Amino acid sequence: MAEIQPFRAWRYSSELSTEIENLTSPLFDVVSEKQRKKLYNTLYNSVHLSVPSENDQAYSAAKRLSEWKDNKVIEQDPVPGIYVYYQHFSLPGSQKKYCRKGFICNIKAYDWDENVILRHENTIPKAVNDRIDLLKATELNVSPTHGLYTDSTFALEKYMDESMKSPLYETEDYQGVRDVLSVIHDKEVIKRFMHVLKEKPVILADGHHRYEGSLQYRKDKMKENPQHTGDEGYNFHMMFLTNTESDDLRILPTHRVISGLPNFDEAVILSKLEEDFTIKPVEEAHTIHEVILGKPWAFGLIFKDNAYKVRLKPEALDKNPWDFPDEVKKLDLTIMHYFIIDKVLGIEGKDQRSSENINFERSIGDCLTQVITGKAQMAIITNEISMDDVKKVCYSGKTMPQKSTYFYPKVICGFLFSSIKNEEFRPIPDPCF
Template identity: 60%
Template structure:
């Protein structure tokens, strides 16, 4: 099943005057324009490798990477290791401190048909193309994607708990999350990690675009090398792996914003009545609460007016997309089928890259953006459960794009993983 390897990570030189907290950055797909501009002011921040700017951004990132290596701004660790990564966080309205436990390693970039690594949602094509170009130019995995394995015995946790007691880094990130990184070099313990994952399938939780970039590059290189063995560096991808059995895994909802409607508001509301029960609500800031725990229920905020929408149960059977029942049961499938396709005429394939559609995790930001005229309407949805993610992955199907928001996000800048031949082989050889 899943083949993983330790890595000799590239990390910032400990002797730099800048602290590691100042060098980290949010992932490319969550960093805001304001955050990005602030981070660009530091010439050593990891944003310059993860979200390079300019007309020839990827090529410039590759040149900068080489410069950082030559000047000793980043150094490669001498020994291959498994990097333990814990994230401590709290959620609004909850006094508990959660901790998401996991580790960072290299993993084979399995093609979807191999059914070792399972995806759960669609990607946005333009974002994939951006990641492919950056990987091809830099030969560097700048940040780990997030994968889930299932181990009800918790075999690896004692070793991770022991390692995290002597961290390499401990910082607080832009999310208010405490991030702690440690490393395991013990050869026998590393072998246990490899053996434990060897019979597992991996569910791709976050980072579909970056993973598809690695997958595209692997396919391309395989086609160019008739002597392909499967052990070459281009076969591997950087991933943060967590145990799906942990209670501290959290998936937050991702709401939808539409810039405009192709019809008058009154007509849109009238057409909604064909499929939904519509209840006006006084306070838009309660929309997320009135739908909690209710199947196929959504909040709608349109032109200063709030509504609770709930699908009429008898119309659910009308969904004619060629999906298994596990996907048809999802709230977001109902939303994308009945609201976007049947009512607004935005068909499924168009929805993946529809310019007028944006995504927002923060509920209050949705209301604020509609009030400020930055969006015409907001559609508020419930979170998806871990069990739903597992069922969809195992069905072989995918959810609509931006279905899940695994919280917290990992950060960029703690470590980088090279797939250059002379920078990768030591890690591979140590395990084979």
Template identity: 60%
Template sequence: MAEIRPLRAWRYNHALAQQIEVLTSPLFDVVSAKQREALYRNPFNSIHLSVPTGEHAHDKAAELLHRWKNTGVLVHDVMPAIYVYYQHFSLAGQSRQYCRKGFICNIKAYDWKENVVLRHESTLPNAVGDRLALLEKTELNVSPTHGLYTDPNHELEALMDEAMKAPLYETEDYQGVRDVLAVIQDANAIKKFVQVLSEKQVILADGHHRYESSIAYRKAQTASNPDHTGQEAYNYHLMYLTNTESEDLRILPTHRLVRDLEGFDTETFLEKLSEYFNFKTIEDACMMPDIIAGKKWAFGLVFNDRAYKITLKPDKLSEIDWNFPQAIKELDLTVLHYFILEKVLNIYRKEQTRSPHLLFERNFTECVSQVNKGLAQVAIITSEVSMDDVKRVCALGHTMPPKATYFYPKVICGFVFSSIMQKEFESIADEVFTI
């Protein structure tokens, strides 16, 4: 199963790291234009490596990385390590405090067909190409993707908790999340991490484009290396791993906004929907997330003058003719995308990811605001996807509908960087960690 190994991370030098909060940045695919503008003003912020700008941006990132290494902005850790990463957070409207526990390591960039790392969503070619170009130029994993392993015995948590008694960094990020990083360099402890993951498959939760760029890079390097062994630096990818059995692993819903759809008429839309769904009028649209939570095939419809809870008529499920296994057809989001988007709104499956008439929005309040301002014709409110659903889909070798999951919180960029230059990747201690 999954082969992981510790890494000798590149990290900001001690003086700079005293203000680590001004050096970290959101991931490339979630950072907003306004955030970028502010972060670019700091010449040492990690965004210059993760989201370089201008002409020949990837070359500039490689040049900057070379300069930072040579001038000591970044320092190479001497010993290979597992980096423990905890994220403390709360959710809107809740008093409960969560702590998502995980660790950062290198993992072999398995191809999907090897059935070791499993994906649950599809990727867009353009985004993969951008990440691959950056990887080729810098030979650096700038930020970890997020993977999930299943360990009901929680064998690694005690080791991680112990490491957290002496954290390296602690900061509050752009999400209001408290991010804490610690390090494990003890050989026996690291071997335990390697052993536990050697028996596991990994579900890729977040970072599909970055992971696929590592697969593509590995394949290209393998093809050009007649002496390929499988242990070269280019075979590996940086990943943050968390346990699916943790109660603090949160998946937030992503709602759908329909806008600028020519000929859209509310009454006609509702009439067509009534063929497939039962309706209940909701007086207070703000209660919609609570009303549909946990209800099978239930969704909210929010217009500027009314709101409904709709529930699929059970006998209609058999009408789904997409070539999916039954378990995929039974997903709430499959029901939404098939009946509401395709059958009623004529936004067909192949168009749904890129349709200009379909927006994906996590913030429920923003959905209501968009409708009330007339910027969206209807908001389709969804419930969160369960971890069991994600596992079920991955086990079948399929992917979920677009924007099915939003694992919260997102990891941040800037705590550790992982080189896949062979001379920087190797360590005389590597043999100690093999099992």
């Protein structure tokens, strides 16, 4: 189902590659203001292409990219390859070591209704438009999105393990994750990768805004090109693909932080919640995630002076009027967005994607700090979502609310870039592949 191709990556020159750790950066949507300011001080850091400091970001990125190419700051690999990418990590509070194995390739930017690339959450329009502008100006995929395929036979892992014996890069990133990159050039092995993915749909795990930007760009270019064949560079998108059957695929929860609501009153909110939830006070707010851990339809609510565990009454589930299949309706996140954010806080579902009253945080400590200091009015703490739930939602054809999942760790930006400019793209001839 999914057409993938090897590609000739643009990478930092051999001289600069010796300091690759100083050239990588977090993805555009997770890099903090503090991180950006520090990274901007490094002349050739990849953040200058993904989130330029200038007001006209698209123009600045394109100008800088042209200069980097001319000055051989980055150079294009001479032959196409599949780039193997391993991330070694552990999780807070655990001694277990994980290794998320995957590979980076070009994949065709399929429209959603083709059911080849399956999405599981909604996007925020402004973020998509920003990515389209950047793509139009640079014709470069600056960082890979993250896709998931399912292969219970693990047919490709042996080739990836073999490739990892000769890494191109090995660094420790801002997450404390050890990132390792290698490349496969063997034609027969690459054909094996292409064959395995040809039989499978791909779930988009992370990078919905960047993928949707590529998809819209492809549609625009198709309209402009009466000689469109489907092989042009603009048809493709750079993606990191991992196997859903691996035990090293981790999804962390993303909590909601509420601010700026008029007439905000904790007592009124608790009174409204009583209709559909059981409510129990929590003495220590910093322990609230442990209190709700593993309990379906349970959430932690943090206010300035108090914290509570709330859990939906089973008989309340049918009160949700949203037109979703059970796979979506019974999700913790759907319950939170309807019964708490819509019904109690008054932010209607249709307005939630663009609401300035809802922010997203992965750290409970940061949630607590924002509420205690008055930066936020309250925080809603939620459990993580399972890979099985992600699959069910994708196969149902529906989506979750935005920022529903946080696949950990995030891929990093800067190891390689993928050009969709035709003279640099050079699709692989069929006789070889």
